Amino acid sequence: MKLNIALLAGDGIGPEVIQEAVKVSDAIAKRFNHQITWIPALTGACAIDAVGVPYPDETHEICMKADAVLFGAIGHPKYDNDPAAKVRPEQGLLLMRKKLGLFANVRPTFTFASLIDNSPLKRERIEGTDLVFLRELTGGIYFGEKGRRDGGETAFDNCVYTRAEVQRLAKKGFELAMTRSKRLCCVDKANVLETSRLWRETVQAMEKDYPEVAVSYEFVDAVAMRLVQWPNSYDVLITENLFGDILTDEASVISGSMGLMPSASVGEHTSLYEPIHGSYPQATGLNIANPLATILSAAMMFEDAFGLIEEAKAIRAVVNQSLEQAIVTQDLVAKGATAYSTSAVGDWLAANL
Amino acid sequence: MKLNIALLAGDGIGPEVIQEAVKVSDAIAKRFNHQITWIPALTGACAIDAVGVPYPDETHEICMKADAVLFGAIGHPKYDNDPAAKVRPEQGLLLMRKKLGLFANVRPTFTFASLIDNSPLKRERIEGTDLVFLRELTGGIYFGEKGRRDGGETAFDNCVYTRAEVQRLAKKGFELAMTRSKRLCCVDKANVLETSRLWRETVQAMEKDYPEVAVSYEFVDAVAMRLVQWPNSYDVLITENLFGDILTDEASVISGSMGLMPSASVGEHTSLYEPIHGSYPQATGLNIANPLATILSAAMMFEDAFGLIEEAKAIRAVVNQSLEQAIVTQDLVAKGATAYSTSAVGDWLAANL
Ligand SMILES: CC(C)[C@H](C(=O)O)[C@@H](O)C(=O)O
Ligand SMILES: CC(C)[C@H](C(=O)O)[C@@H](O)C(=O)O
DSSP, rough: OOOEEEEESSTHHHHHHHHHHHHHHHHHHHHHOOOEEEOOOOHHHHHHHSSSSSSOOOHHHHHHHHSEEEEEEOOOOHHHTTTSSOOOOOHHHHHHHHTTTTTEEEEEEEEGGGGGGGBBBBBBHHHHHHEEEEOOOGGGGGTOEEEEEETTTTTEEEEEHHHHHHHHHHHHHHHHHTTTTTTTEEOTEEEEEEEEHHHHEEEEEEGOOOOTEEEEEEEEEHHHHHHHHHHGOOOOEEEHHHHHHHHHHHHTTTSSOGEEEEEEEEEOOOOEEEEESSOOGGGGSOSSSSHHHHHHHHHHHHHHHHOHHHHHHHHHHOOOOOOOOOOOOGOOOOTTTTOOOHHHHHHHHHOOO | OEEEEEEEEETHHHHHHHHHHHHHHHHHHHHHHHHEEEEEOOSSSHHHEEEEEOOOOOHHHHHHHHEEEEEEEEEHHHHHHHOOOSSOHHHHHHHHHHHTTOEEEEEEOOOGGGGGSSSBBHHHTTOEEEEEEEEESSGGGTTSOOEEEEEGGGEEEEEEEHHHHHHHHHHHHHHHHHHHEEEEEEEEOEEEEEEEHHHHHHHHGGGGGOTTEEEEEEHHHHHHHHHOGGGGGEEEEEOOOOHHHHHHHHHHHSOGGGOOOOOOEEEESEEEESSSSSOOOGGGTTTTTTHHHHHHHHHHHHHHHHEEEEHHHHHHHHHHHHHHHTOGGGGOOTSOOOOOOHHHHHHHHHHHH
């Protein structure tokens, strides 16, 4: 199969973890006889530095033409700490989501048998956790009108949702639940917010089309609590943009490391695959960042964007093997053991595929 | 001292836990020679049932005249599950906050030595945790304009903050930090929201007035993660209404039980003290609910509203004693041990003061 993949390494540790995902993907392609063409493009702080904007039109065209986008991370402290900065790397991420129509962010959260004791949560609470968040990614308070009035003394952000936006996200949620344990939790704040009431009534109206799916409705504050109390009580969770931002990061704690969790963003055009961690500026260039989240994002890409299920399985299997044999970067290393570098982990995985 | 306390028992288990807080407070009053006058008033579902509105004017007048308000819980399933309900019990809570000007919700989060293994979090992660959230309670998306357009197909909620609103909350945060370890964390989403940028710039401008306080700025998604990873790295956290709603509930997991955590809401008029848990409808009338959160809220009331520090200490001491001796309700009982009823716990505390 011919695979054309846009490669957006981004900032910070992005290029380092992307390089290992490329290494592992190329090894998979060789073993399964595929031809991958990687098409590099700029986004984030590196794009601002090079051409003045965080998501250049040229990058967008490359993404639109590609079969999938593999993305590293975005962000640089020189922009973060300047409240007056006019262009920011994160705007690249938001623009990319909007222009590619990536309305659903898919975030699986699971544990690894060999790493379960790395979690701050007790083993008996997290064993068997296997949940997926579907976060709405192109609406809500992120994209509503925002600004100042009264000479800057008053600030506002508008949260807006249309029924159609809720429906298309919820549809993915119901469909995903049908392929899993048929349980769907709609997370909202319907006791306070009108947008949440629209979410709730829209999902309620869709229940009849999926009679096998058991739907529950929970308030975001209750979920923030139960997610760390009894994470394995959840299966598929759907929620709006900001709640999803907060809850998916919280959920990453379950697995014990942000360095492990992959994600996909899907929607109207090319799908995008990325680790959930950020650009980790302090580690830039040190060859210490954990490449597994990006490598597991590549596995999601093989499976979802190309239907290459065996290839995805092979990547996940070798990642599990590396964890069992403690071929891991410093964030996962046991006390006294030796940490492998980013590239050494990638080398080992590519060699053992 | 003469203490006039408005008593808002509310719904569900509210009346049961309030009764025990009254019992313990009366015992304290007797021991320290105070005269408490309790002035009962209706709020929540019981108020809707009785007079058609969740926060009657009469209740508001009682609260305004009282020296403090002790509050149980609000909410009844017969309203919660009806999206078309015109009046809702929670509106009573929101009205009460707004009309009493309760702009700061103070939520301490700590662990109890004898209960530390009840937490889903590992002991070494939570030992020594002693943090306080100051949640803004009368602004933000809770109170901005909300509604529908396009014939109901589009919903919106407006999040609005003025600099003055941020300042008065932040001032309390700085002052609280000065009485503690002098560390303040401002939680926002300044990489996306204009209201958060106003929060951040306002707090930054106040730093010079509190040169001893070390201020950090963290994004809400990062805090949602770190709060369960390393809760003891935080001291005082300030944040806006909705983020506070989510994070304080999440933080309650640290202590191992919602049934333990007290809170205070303070502002322009009479302060209000309440447990952080809800009305727990399934347990109504069963005499099984944990009264400790309400009793510890009464302790906060003695200390903060009346400056009666010894009285507060005495309550906290006897609560600790009850926990050590396992005089606890079913939510805290060890496997095989006997659970005490709500009223039996209150009786024991009053008798052992
Ligand atoms: C960087 C930021 C704009 C972004 C978001 O809030 O969506 C990030 O936190 C994420 O979750 O991808
Ligand atoms: C009941 C609800 C309106 C309320 C809130 O969201 O503020 C509750 O969750 C709380 O935290 O007191």
